[in-house]
Structure formats: C-alpha cells, structure tokens
Amino acid sequence: MEIDKVKKPIRIAHILMALNISIFALVFIIDPKLSTSTLIQFGAKINYKIVEGEYWRLLTTMFLHANIPHLLFNMMALNIFSRDLEVIYGKKKFIAIYLISGFIGSFGSFVFDDNVAVGASGAIFGLLGANLYLFTINPEAYKKIYGSDILVLIGVNLVYGFMTPQIDNAAHLCGLVGGYFASWSLGMITEHWNAKKRLPFQATLLATILAFFLLAVPNYQNSWRYDLQKGIEYLNNGQLSAAKTYFIQGQVKEPSVHDFSVLLDFIDDYEKRLTESTSNQ
Numbered sequence: 001m002e003i004d005k006v007k008k009p010i011r012i013a014h015i016l017m018a019l020n021i022s023i024f025a026l027v028f029i030i031d032p033k034l035s036t037s038t039l040i041q042f043g044a045k046i047n048y049k050i051v052e053g054e055y056w057r058l059l060t061t062m063f064l065h066a067n068i069p070h071l072l073f074n075m076m077a078l079n080i081f082s083r084d085l086e087v088i089y090g091k092k093k094f095i096a097i098y099l100i101s102g103f104i105g106s107f108g109s110f111v112f113d114d115n116v117a118v119g120a121s122g123a124i125f126g127l128l129g130a131n132l133y134l135f136t137i138n139p140e141a142y143k144k145i146y147g148s149d150i151l152v153l154i155g156v157n158l159v160y161g162f163m164t165p166q167i168d169n170a171a172h173l174c175g176l177v178g179g180y181f182a183s184w185s186l187g188m189i190t191e192h193w194n195a196k197k198r199l200p201f202q203a204t205l206l207a208t209i210l211a212f213f214l215l216a217v218p219n220y221q222n223s224w225r226y227d228l229q230k231g232i233e234y235l236n237n238g239q240l241s242a243a244k245t246y247f248i249q250g251q252v253k254e255p256s257v258h259d260f261s262v263l264l265d266f267i268d269d270y271e272k273r274l275t276e277s278t279s280n281q
Helices: 012-030 036-042 047-051 057-063 068-081 085-089 091-112 121-137 139-146 149-163 169-186 196-221 224-236 240-253 258-279
Strands: none
Touching: 012 036, 012 057, 012 068, 012 091, 047 057, 047 196, 047 224, 057 091, 068 121, 085 091, 085 121, 091 121, 091 169, 091 196, 121 139, 121 149, 121 169, 149 169, 169 196, 196 224, 224 240, 224 258, 240 258
C-alpha cells in the first residue's frame, strides 16, 4: 500500500527568490558587466528620476542586484529569515510586510543616500523587524522557541553594514523599522488587521508615506543634488546650455560643492574650443 506524499505548500519567499533570480539572469544576459546604466534602465533607485515621477523605482530596486554574491547573500537571508513568518503572519500579511519594508527602505535610501542603489536588503531587514516585533510582544515565548539570536543577528548586520563601504545602511535601518511597524500595523494571522489597537501604527505608516511624497520629494527637487544630477544628464546628452543652467543653479545653492565649478569649466572650455574650431573653418 502506497502512502501519498504530502505536498508542501509553496512559500511566498520561494516565489520572491525565483523572481529575484529570474530578473538577475535577464539583466546578466543583456549586460554581463551589470553596469550602473543597465541597472538604472531596469529600475534601480536613482533619486532625481524618482522626483520626476518614476516612483515605481521604489519597488523595482528591491528586485535588482549588483552582482552574484549580492544576489546569493540576499536570497539566503530571505530564505532563512522568512521560514516561520509566513505561518505566523499568513501569506497576505507576509507579502505586505515584505513590500512595505522594502518601500520604506527605499524611502530611507532616497533621503539619506544620493547614490544609485539596488537590492532586496531593505525588505529583508523588514523581516528582521517582523521577528523583532514578535520578540517585543512576548519575549519569554520567543526566547523559548528561537532564543535571543534575533537581537545578536540585527546587531551584527548593522555593525557590519556601517563598517563596510558601499552598503546602503539607510535602507537597512529604515527597512528594519518599516518591518517592525508593518507587523504591528497588521498583526498576526489570527488577528484582524483593522482592529482599533492597530490604528495608531497604521496611521504612522501612512504618515511616513505621505511625508515622503509631500516633504522629501519636493525637498530633493529643490536641492543642489538634483541640479547636479540633472545637469550631468543633460551634459551626457550633449545639451550643454541646459546642463550649464542646472550647474549654475546648483552652485548658487551650494557654492562649496567643487563638482559644479569643475563641470562649468569643462563646458566653458569645450564651448571655447568649439567656437575656435568653427572660426578657423
């Protein structure tokens, strides 16, 4: 007599992993060097593009990775940190926590880091935040099942991030906080997400999102950083007059930034040589 094997349900985390790996493979086939320009084309976080309305980059950046070790590390972390969370929170709440954490991680990266950024680490730190929420509501029960490793794990990852160049610590920290508040806002699988006790935390999340779009985005668009990036875009496209306008505008806002004078000198020198060349013809 044969005993039917019980099929394990497909985990949301495994679907997310497959999606991340598939996207990485596609980008790698198109550009094995995984250049910054290619990552930007596929949806990397780049601040000046976001303020111009490409808000989808706050999501797509979570599914892009800079290299194979970056992908493997994040996928292993996603697999490990998600193991029990789908059961505790339920699939719908789990994916909501993951995406909200990733979004808030992207918000933090936007506000505190002007560099181009990719990676699922903000969302993955959100899963650590979800574990931290479970720890805070019932420390004794959590310790009996998992021990106190979650606190050590968070500490080690944060310290490693601050000690390692090019790691987007703002995305990590904000993702961690986002995961904690998202978990508190939604509750576990047995709880109704719209319970009155959840309202303050849901309001906090909503206020964070509104503050980003109403304050952070306009603030960046009025900053010298936007002028610099926009000027560089125009310069790369050969639109010297428009580039010069943005560089001068940015220099007025922040005279101490040396890049503006260097780029303006470059444009002036190029225009001078172009004029001389034309007059000698």
